[in-house]
Amino acid sequence: MPNYPEEHKNNAQYQQAKRQGYRARSAFKLFDIQKRYNIFKRAFFILDLGSAPGSWLQVAKKFAVENLDKYHDQYYKRDRFKILGVDIKKVSPIDGVKIVRMDFTKEEFQKEIHLYFQGELLDLILSDASIRKSGNKFSDQAKQFNLCYRILEYTKFLKKNGNIVIKVFQGADYDTFYQFMKKKFIVIKSLKPRSTKKKSNEIYIIGIKRR
Numbered sequence: 135m136p137n138y139p140e141e142h143k144n145n146a147q148y149q150q151a152k153r154q155g156y157r158a159r160s161a162f163k164l165f166d167i168q169k170r171y172n173i174f175k176r177a178f179f180i181l182d183l184g185s186a187p188g189s190w191l192q193v194a195k196k197f198a199v200e201n202l203d204k205y206h207d208q209y210y211k212r213d214r215f216k217i218l219g220v221d222i223k224k225v226s227p228i229d230g231v232k233i234v235r236m237d238f239t240k241e242e243f244q245k246e247i248h249l250y251f252q253g254e255l256l257d258l259i260l261s262d263a264s265i266r267k268s269g270n271k272f273s274d275q276a277k278q279f280n281l282c283y284r285i286l287e288y289t290k291f292l293k294k295n296g297n298i299v300i301k302v303f304q305g306a307d308y309d310t311f312y313q314f315m316k317k318k319f320i321v322i323k324s325l326k327p328r329s330t331k332k333k334s335n336e337i338y339i340i341g342i343k344r345r
Contacts, residue, residue: 151189157226159329160262161189163338164299166327168197171340173297176205177257178215181247183238183285184263185219191231194260218250221263238263239284247291255293261285261300264336275305275335282311289318289344298341305335315341 151159168174174197182190198215205212219225219233220243227233234246263285265277282300289298298319302311315322319341326337 156189156192157187158189161193162329163262163327164190164193164260166329167299167325167338167340168193170325171297171323171342173258173299173340173342174198174201177201177297178212179251179254179256180215180217180258180260181256181288181291182217182219183259183261183288184221185233186221186223186225188219188225188228188233190260190262191217191219191225191228191233194258195228195231216251216254218247220246238288239281247288251291255296256291257293257296259285259288259292259296259298261298264301271335272305275303275307278303279305279307279311283314286315286318289341292344294345295343297343300339300341301336302339303335304337308337312339315339317345319344 151157151161174194178198178201180194180198182194185191194217195215198217202212202215217231219231220236220238222235222237224235225233232250234243236243236246263281265274265281267274279302282302285300292298302308312322312324321342323340323342324337325340330336
């Protein structure tokens with residue numbers, strides 16, 4: 135049988151990510167989304183759901199730091215950023231970023247949000263979270279969309295005109311979920327980043343400007 139971990143490590147994009155200091159090639163997916171839709175514009179308070187291994191947190195911090203200078207003007211001023219990541223897996227620390235190990239579908243995690251952001255609304259929600267695939271295409275798609283609906287519950291912490299990125303699986307429930315998101319955001323886009331494997335059914339839905 136093929137050695138999948140070794141095969142992954144030999145992947146060119148994985149090697150490129152390591153050279154640039156990112157923990158996984160998934161960082162390039164977020165860079166691609168940013169390039170297309172500028173989701174990090176004026177983003178300082180950021181929530182990342184399903185953070186392991188932490189590459190999206192690294193990218194989020196990069197843009198948040200840049201934004202402190204970029205958007206420090208007479209119209210909009212922030213003197214700090216706050217980024218909160220969560221995963222059921224252990225995520226190695228990142229300086230200046232709070233990471234908690236827990237199940238974000240549980241109500242207790244909402245208390246963590248209140249405590250950390252102190253009532254401030256979020257500018258951006260990110261989620262590269264995925265269910266543990268069973269190999270059954272149809273049940274996996276259904277479970278992933280159930281998770282995505284749970285993720286959308288966190289838009290109550292998102293400011294008006296805030297953005298969200300959610301990973302979904304293409305399948306029977308895709309159109310229904312897409313239409314549901316249209317009720318919550320002014321603009322809805324979908325993208326399969328260039329760094330996504332061609333055979334993968336993963337795609338990202340981007341909600342721009344929360345209603």
